[in-house]
Amino acid sequence: MIGWxxxxxxxxxxxxxxxxxxxxxxxxxxxxxxxxxxxxxxGLGAYTAAILTLRYDVPAxxxxxxxxxxxxxxxxxxxxxxxxxNGLYLAMATIAFVLIIxxxxxxxxxxxxxxxxxxGALSDLTTGGVVAVCVVVAVLLALTERxxxxxxxxxxxxxxxxxxxxxxxxxxxxxxxxxVSGALGACAGAMNAxxxxxxxxxxxxxxxxxxxxxxxxxxxxxxxxGAFIGSVIxxxxxxxxxxxxxxxxxxxxxxxxxxAIFMPTGLLGLVQTLYQKLRxxxxxxxxxxxxADDTAEERALLQALGGESRGGVQ
Amino acid sequence: MLxxxxxxxxxxxxxxxxxVSASAAPGRITLVLGANGAGKTTTLRxxxxxxxxxxxxxxxxxxxxxxxxxxxxxxxxxxxxxxGRQVFAPLTVEENLVLGGYTTSRDxxxxxxxxxxxxxxxxxxxxxxxxxxxxxxxxxxxxxxxxLMSSPRAMxxxxxxxxxxxxxxxxxxxxxxxxxxxxxxxxxxEQNADMGLEIADDVVVVARGEVVFSGPAEQARRNTSVxxxxxxxxxxxx
Numbered sequence: 001m002i003g004w005x006x007x008x009x010x011x012x013x014x015x016x017x018x019x020x021x022x023x024x025x026x027x028x029x030x031x032x033x034x035x036x037x038x039x040x041x042x043g044l045g046a047y048t049a050a051i052l053t054l055r056y057d058v059p060a061x062x063x064x065x066x067x068x069x070x071x072x073x074x075x076x077x078x079x080x081x082x083x084x085x086n087g088l089y090l091a092m093a094t095i096a097f098v099l100i101i102x103x104x105x106x107x108x109x110x111x112x113x114x115x116x117x118x119x120g121a122l123s124d125l126t127t128g129g130v131v132a133v134c135v136v137v138a139v140l141l142a143l144t145e146r147x148x149x150x151x152x153x154x155x156x157x158x159x160x161x162x163x164x165x166x167x168x169x170x171x172x173x174x175x176x177x178x179x180v181s182g183a184l185g186a187c188a189g190a191m192n193a194x195x196x197x198x199x200x201x202x203x204x205x206x207x208x209x210x211x212x213x214x215x216x217x218x219x220x221x222x223x224x225x226g227a228f229i230g231s232v233i234x235x236x237x238x239x240x241x242x243x244x245x246x247x248x249x250x251x252x253x254x255x256x257x258x259x260a261i262f263m264p265t266g267l268l269g270l271v272q273t274l275y276q277k278l279r280x281x282x283x284x285x286x287x288x289x290x291x292a293d294d295t296a297e298e299r300a301l302l303q304a305l306g307g308e309s310r311g312g313v314q
Numbered sequence: 315m316l317x318x319x320x321x322x323x324x325x326x327x328x329x330x331x332x333x334v335s336a337s338a339a340p341g342r343i344t345l346v347l348g349a350n351g352a353g354k355t356t357t358l359r360x361x362x363x364x365x366x367x368x369x370x371x372x373x374x375x376x377x378x379x380x381x382x383x384x385x386x387x388x389x390x391x392x393x394x395x396x397x398g399r400q401v402f403a404p405l406t407v408e409e410n411l412v413l414g415g416y417t418t419s420r421d422x423x424x425x426x427x428x429x430x431x432x433x434x435x436x437x438x439x440x441x442x443x444x445x446x447x448x449x450x451x452x453x454x455x456x457x458x459x460x461x462l463m464s465s466p467r468a469m470x471x472x473x474x475x476x477x478x479x480x481x482x483x484x485x486x487x488x489x490x491x492x493x494x495x496x497x498x499x500x501x502x503x504e505q506n507a508d509m510g511l512e513i514a515d516d517v518v519v520v521a522r523g524e525v526v527f528s529g530p531a532e533q534a535r536r537n538t539s540v541x542x543x544x545x546x547x548x549x550x551x552x
Contacts, residue, residue: 148412151405155413158402161364165396167388167417167464 011235013127013195016134017188018231021208022215023137024185026227028177029216032157034091036209037078037178038185040098041071043204045186046193047105047112050121053194060125060194064133067190068183075182079175098209105201117200118193125194133187141224218259220268229267315339316361316392316468316499321370323353323360330356332523333370338468338499338516343490345514345531346503347541353523354503355397358470362394363387374468389417391467395457397476403446407437410445410456414463423463430459433492451482458489468499475506487513511535 005012024038048067052058058066082093105112112118144153152173155163160170193199215234220226237255241248263270316338323331331353338344348354359365361372363384372380379390402410411430415423431438434455440448445456454474461469474490475483483506491513494500504510511517517534519527519541527534527541534541 151409151413152416154405155402158404159400162396162400162402163413164364164384165362165388165394166414166460167385168413169383169385171383 009127011239013130015231015235016130017192017195018211018215018235019134019228020137020184020188020191021212022219022227022231023141023224024181024188025212026216026221026224027141027181027184028174029221030153030157031174031177032160033174033177034087034094035178035181036091036094036212037075037097038181039204039209039212040094040101041075041182041185042189042192042208043098043101043105043199043201044071044074044182045189046199046203047108047118047189048186049190050118050193050199051111053121053123054118060123060129063123063194064125064187064190067186071182071186072179073182076175076179078182079178083171083174095206095209098204102201102204105204112201115201117198117202119198121193121197121199123194123197125191130191130195133191137184137187138224138228145223214256216266218256218263218266220266222266223268226266226268233267315373315375316470316501317371317373318357318361318501319371319373321357321360321372322368323356323365324368330523331360334518334520334523334525336501336518336525336528338501340467340499341494341497342515343494343500343502343513344516344518345507345510346501346518346520347507347510348503348520350505351522352520354520355472356523357520358394358472358501358503361470362392364394385417388464388466391465392470393461393464393466393468394470395461395472395474397472401445401448401453401456401460403444405445406442407445407448407456408441410460411437411463414460417464422465426463426465430462433462433489434459449482450478451486454478454482454486455489458493462493466498468501469493471500471502473503473505475504475509483509507541511541517541 021038021042024041025036028035028038045064045067048070049063052063052066053060078097082090085093105117106115108114144150152163152168155166155168156170156173164170189199211234215230216227217230218233219228219230237252238248241251244251259267265273318334318336321331321334322329334353334357336344336346336357346354346357356365360367363379363382363386367380370380371378374390374392377390379387379392382390402413405413408427411427412423415426418426431441436452437456437459440452445453448456458471458474471490474486478486487509490500490502502510502514511531511534514531517527517529517531518525519534
């Protein structure tokens with residue numbers, strides 16, 4: 001009899017790897033940049049780590065570190081290339097980046113193992129190591145969600161031109177976002193390759209792009225917590241839905257459609273709104289004599305306004 | 315001293331601005347008048363580095379700033395208050411101001427913020443509320459305040475009275491005068507010629523991307539035919 005932890009170890013690890021992948025999409029999105037380049041970096045990182053491990057037998061942290069560094073540099077260079085693109089055009093260019101990585105992997109000959117990919121990249125990476133990396137990443141990102149950096153990020157997302165007019169270097173911030181996104185994606189890919197000991201070009205496909213985006217949108221696109229919620233849901237949902245048999249894909253699709261319609265701010269946004277509503281009602285009841293400029297009505301308006309501007313992808 | 319010299323800006327093959335020159339001295343307001351599509355906003359945006367300049371020069375205290383990136387121009391001491399009272403709606407009033415002081419030191423920003431609050435007490439009252447809940451006039455004041463936070467030497471205002479209630483227009487333009495009197499050079503685009511002329515020191519009239527009149531506001535006030543000829547009766551009200 002094996003315990004729940006051992007039985008579900010693969011899914012537990014996948015949750016954390018998906019968390020990093022989701023963050024690689026979320027980081028640029030928080031600046032208002034629609035980029036899927038993180039998924040390409042996932043592939044880049046996976047291959048880099050696997051090749052280093054197979055050929056040079058380096059320790060896991062060296063392989064992952066090198067993959068992260070390489071992807072960050074590539075991400076930065078890519079941002080220079082697409083500096084003048086915006087919105088859908090930028091999104092398309094980043095999808096092309098993902099596909100190019102997949103094509104390179106398929107046609108890389110001996111180095112990448114071609115269509116079969118690479119096997120036997122045995123390393124000393126443990127589940128604990130994966131969790132530790134995720135905790136560090138979450139702490140660092142939490143720091144960007146408060147104080148001066150949060151203000152700057154929100155300003156750039158809300159109105160890049162106005163931010164420029166206030167002296168905020170929007171372009172360097174975007175370049176930074178691409179580098180960080182590359183690093184996060186590569187980190188996920190590298191750790192996945194080392195845990196599974198294999199990597200193949202099929203992994204870097206359109207499905208992975210959709211998964212990464214879905215996790216962020218359904219979980220919540222403004223905070224690392226949202227990305228975590230999304231990664232938990234979409235890692236475990238398929239196994240939960242297995243009981244639905246051949247209707248599995250339909251149920252999955254319906255859940256996503258309903259979530260998109262009824263939770264425009266993601267699950268995290270929904271929870272926050274509910275919490276604020278509860279708290280607002282309670283404090284309104286306690287302070288019978290609220291100041292004139294802080295009525296419950298105005299607070300409701302504030303929420304509606306906040307919800308609106310936070311909703312959707314801009 | 316802000317000087318725009320023989321500025322040319324084009325959108326693809328369309329020449330939007332064809333040799334516009336305008337200047338503003340410290341403590342003085344230069345009013346830029348012109349019909350829709352005359353190239354007023356384009357001139358300001360190009361001076362701010364938000365649009366590429368084809369030829370011509372923008373000088374701040376004699377130093378050329380043409381073609382520099384926008385966020386550097388702000389550090390040089392020129393700031394733009396864009397059209398339509400743009401504020402960061404989800405951020406609080408105070409956070410908007412803090413962002414405005416992004417290019418200066420923390421001490422300097424705190425000091426300027428006190429001055430801004432003195433100038434606009436309503437902003438202090440609502441400092442912790444979201445900027446999106448302010449009225450139109452209050453948002454315009456916040457936009458002014460935020461621009462002042464960078465301690466600029468010159469400021470460009472794009473239609474500060476647009477979309478405001480008539481009573482609000484007067485108070486907003488009064489504020490513009492106060493800002494200029496503090497020693498900042500002001501270049502202001504306005505459609506409301508009547509009100510604009512009341513506070514301006516100099517006037518530049520633009521039509522189809524070219525300057526058609528340039529001179530003291532007094533002259534335009536006395537001889538309204540100048541303005542009338544290029545802007546039509548509507549610009550001067552009933």
